Amino acid sequence: MSDIAIIKIGNKIIVPIQNELNDIIAEKLQASILKTIESVGAKGLIIDVSTLSIIDSFMGRLLVDTAKMAQLMGCETALTGMRKEVVLTLVQLGLIISDINTSLNIEDGIELLDRIIRGRND
Amino acid sequence: MARLNEEVKTILKSKQTDILDLWKKHLFTKSKQLIELIGLDNLNQRTTNFLTQFIDALSIGDDISQENYKRTREFLSDLSQEMTQKNLTPSETAMFVFSVKDAIFPLLMAEFDGKKFVKSILLINSVIDQLGLVTIEEYLNSREIIIREQQNALTETSVPVVKVWNKIIMVPLVGMLDSSRTELMLETLLESIEDTQAKVAILDISGIPIVDTLVAGHLIKTATAARLMGTDCIITGIGSKISQTMVQLGIDLSAVVSRTTLEDGLKLAFEITNQKIKLGE
Structure with a gap:
């Protein structure tokens, strides 16, 4: 069972992923994130991966997919705190995660999402 | 014997x-x-x-x-x-x-x-x-x-990363940018992004004599990596000659913001980071 906290702050949800996930738990996590977005009507989703030292192709795609799914539900996503080892491997493997907002840390992520959400409402 | x-x-x-x-x-x-x-x-x-x-x-x-x-x-x-x-x-x-x-x-x-x-x-x-x-x-x-x-x-001396201002770092690139140097640059850049939590990284390529498809590929790779960490990348120092060759070679740099001079790049960086310099009397 996934014991990853899904925290709601204001109109946003923050998901700090703190240990390496196997594929099954990752998929479960995706489902529960989306369920939470639905139930609380979140406008923003922040997935923090600052403690992960490995993001493989499956995890990468899952994250991008989650962002796309959230987008469909009217929720903007920011992936925050990707570590340099992670980025290096992703780039070297050619697994470029595009189409997703990224930020240095959660704080910047919140700021970024605020800006995007504000722009959308205008 | x-x-x-x-x-x-x-x-x-x-x-x-x-x-x-x-x-x-x-x-x-x-x-x-x-x-x-x-x-x-x-x-x-x-x-x-x-x-x-x-x-x-x-x-x-x-x-x-x-x-x-x-x-x-x-x-x-x-x-x-x-x-x-x-x-x-x-x-x-x-x-x-x-x-x-x-x-x-x-x-x-x-x-x-x-x-x-x-x-x-x-x-x-x-x-x-x-x-x-x-x-x-x-x-x-x-x-x-x-x-x-x-x-x-x-x-050792080829890739210095300079912190220019709060949240702005710069990498002045000089000489040929081959794969091994790109790797080194990428690593040093990402490391200093992590350390300084910079929001904007300026890659100044004024010192690179020739930009071919390979070099451009390296630049895009670097910009993408920085982007993944949550840092915007600005490429400066693209002169008339380089821009000409780039277009003639069909290199698409549209994914990365670029400016001619470092000055313009810095200005843009200040805008992105929401900072202003007040010149005193």
């Missing part, structure tokens, strides 16, 4: 002074520079040493990888290293060894004839050739060492 006939060895020993004189005469005509670098006193000592060691070793065998040639090999390696450092050509250093032939052969020719002569000549010839190769190999080794040292010095 072939080795030198006792008779021949005795002759060589007894005629050692003659051989030395002849050898030095040849050296004086063929490799003046070498003699100048070694110095006359030193030359006498070295040639004498070499010849003694050489004749002794010859009488044991003709395989220069063996123990009996150890001192001769070391002597030549040292000589070659020294000469390489003094910028002498490898041929001149090798000539030092090869001219021994010119000194020994005429003497042997006067003493012997027929089969014994040919046998000794062949033996001495093959050993000296091998010894000549030792000097050339040593030359290459010394060069390799120099090249490696320079390469290290270059990579």
